[in-house]
Each structure stands twice: as C-alpha cells, then as structure tokens.
Amino acid sequence: MSVISSREFNRDVSAVKRAAARGPVIITDHGRPSHVLLTFDDYQRLTGTGTNLGQAFVLDEETDFEPVRPRDSLREVDL
Template identity: 90%
Template sequence: MSVISAREFNRDVSAVKRAATHGPVIITDHGRPSHVLLTFADYQRLTGAGTSLGQAFVLAEEVDFEPVRPRDSLREIDL
C-alpha cells in the first residue's frame, strides 16, 4: 500500500494511478490520511458494485420478523 501527499498527487496524477494498479494508494492532507485511490476493479470487488440493484437486496438467509407494538401506542379510545 502506497502513501502519498495531496501535493505529490497533484504533481503527478498519472504516477499515482499507476501505483494504484498494485494496490490502494492513501492520499494524505496535512499529514493525515484523507482519501484512498483504488482501481475501479478493486472498488467493484470491495463494494459489490458489479451486482444489479435487485441482487443487492436479496438476503442470504430468511429472516423471521414479527413487529412488536409498544404498549403506549395506538390505544383504544373509550367513548
């Protein structure tokens, strides 16, 4: 993993892009990490961005869900 300052990044963007092909490049601002440059393929692998929206919402397993109404909500009204 490479670390480069924002100033160095601005001077030679092409070199930083080439470095990102070998792994993430951390870009620092005033000595503190502020951004990470990745290849698009690495980004897709990490985020699953290559999947469709429908596939993103499919659960790996079934979940049982029974909502519980709080005691103080929607009480019956006595007229």
C-alpha cells in the same frame, strides 16, 4: 499500499494511477490520511457492485421530487 501527500498527487497524477494499479494509495492532507485511490475493479470488488456501476446508484424506494424555481429568478427570454 502506497502513501502520498496531496501535493505529490497533484504533481504527478499519472504516477499515482500507476501505483493504484498495484494496490490502494492513501492520499494524505497535512500529514493525515484523507482519501484512498484504487482501481475501479478493486472498488467493484469491495462494494459488491459487480460489473454494472449503474446499479450502485439505483434507489430502492421511489422519491417525489418537484424542483421549484424561485419567483425572482424568472426572466424574459430575449430573442
């Protein structure tokens, strides 16, 4: 497992992605672990989402959502 700073991550993302292919990479912020980068295959294995990422975002229950636009945001269209 590799550990790099967020500054190093920003400097060479490609190298970090190559390191993630070998195993999880811990990214630190001010010396403290803040994120973990891993391959998508590893993510699927850990989360049990299988091969269909879309299934990970499906809600089990229905939700009612009706977006409301504030009255002051209505404006005429200028053609």
